[in-house]
Amino acid sequence: MVNEADKMAREYELAMKKAIKEGSIIETSPYHEVIQLYEKVRNLLIEKGWKDQVPIYTNQINIYYEKLEKYNKLKQIEAQKLEKQKAIEEMHKIKEEGTQIANNIEKMKILEETKKKEMEVQIFIKQIDEMVNNAERTAREYEVALRKGQFERSCPYPEIINTYEKIRNMLLERGLKDDAAIYTTQIQAYKEKLVKDKRLRE
Known part of the structure; x- marks a missing residue:
């Protein structure tokens, strides 16, 4: 043992x-x-x-x-x-x-910020589209009235020029120079129309 x-x-x-x-x-x-x-x-x-x-x-x-x-x-x-x-x-x-978790929160923040920026861009584009559509509609209605001999209507071109200048400034503030250049052309076109309109009324 x-x-x-x-x-x-x-x-x-x-x-x-x-x-x-x-x-x-x-x-x-x-x-x-x-x-x-x-x-x-x-x-x-x-x-x-x-x-x-x-x-x-x-x-x-x-x-x-x-x-x-x-x-x-x-x-x-x-x-x-x-x-x-x-x-x-x-x-x-x-x-x-x-x-x-911290990484996921950071990703979510970035995603939310991206969505927010996208939403802001969409709102901005919609705002410009509405301003352009209103300006062009006003111009068309006025030009149709002139062709019908309705010279008593006031010329909307100064207001349209003002609208396009406002749009151009909004685009420049965002650094969108190429897009702003398009509206510079539109401003010039309506200034020429305004000169012609004044001559027509003389």
Whole structure:
């Protein structure tokens, strides 16, 4: 029994040294079983009256109790290390998730800003279209009236020129020089029409 107990302890201790080098521990130890075997032998010696040998086994039992206590402490330390590692990993995970959330929020902000700008552009284009349509409709109605001999109608060209100048300024404020140039041409065309209209009325 003693040989069996010692063999179990030696094999375990060799395996434990190897496991520690590899960064782990063996989850169970044979020390409880070894202690039980030594206690069994000690009890047999007491029963037989061989009291002089009893202290030897009592000493061995105490040694294995110490080893068991060291193993339990080591296991506790390893468990704490594992918990600490898990906590660190969880913190990294939370940090990564936080970064991802921040990135998603930033993307959403950019998307919202883009949509807002697109909406502003659409409103701007619609505003210009309405101004142009109103100006051109007014010009057409006036020119039709002139062809019908309705000279009593007031000339809308100054107002139309003013509208196109306003549109041109709005485009220039946005840096749309090419588009603004189109309305410069329109302004010039209506100025020429205004001169002709004045001559017609003289």
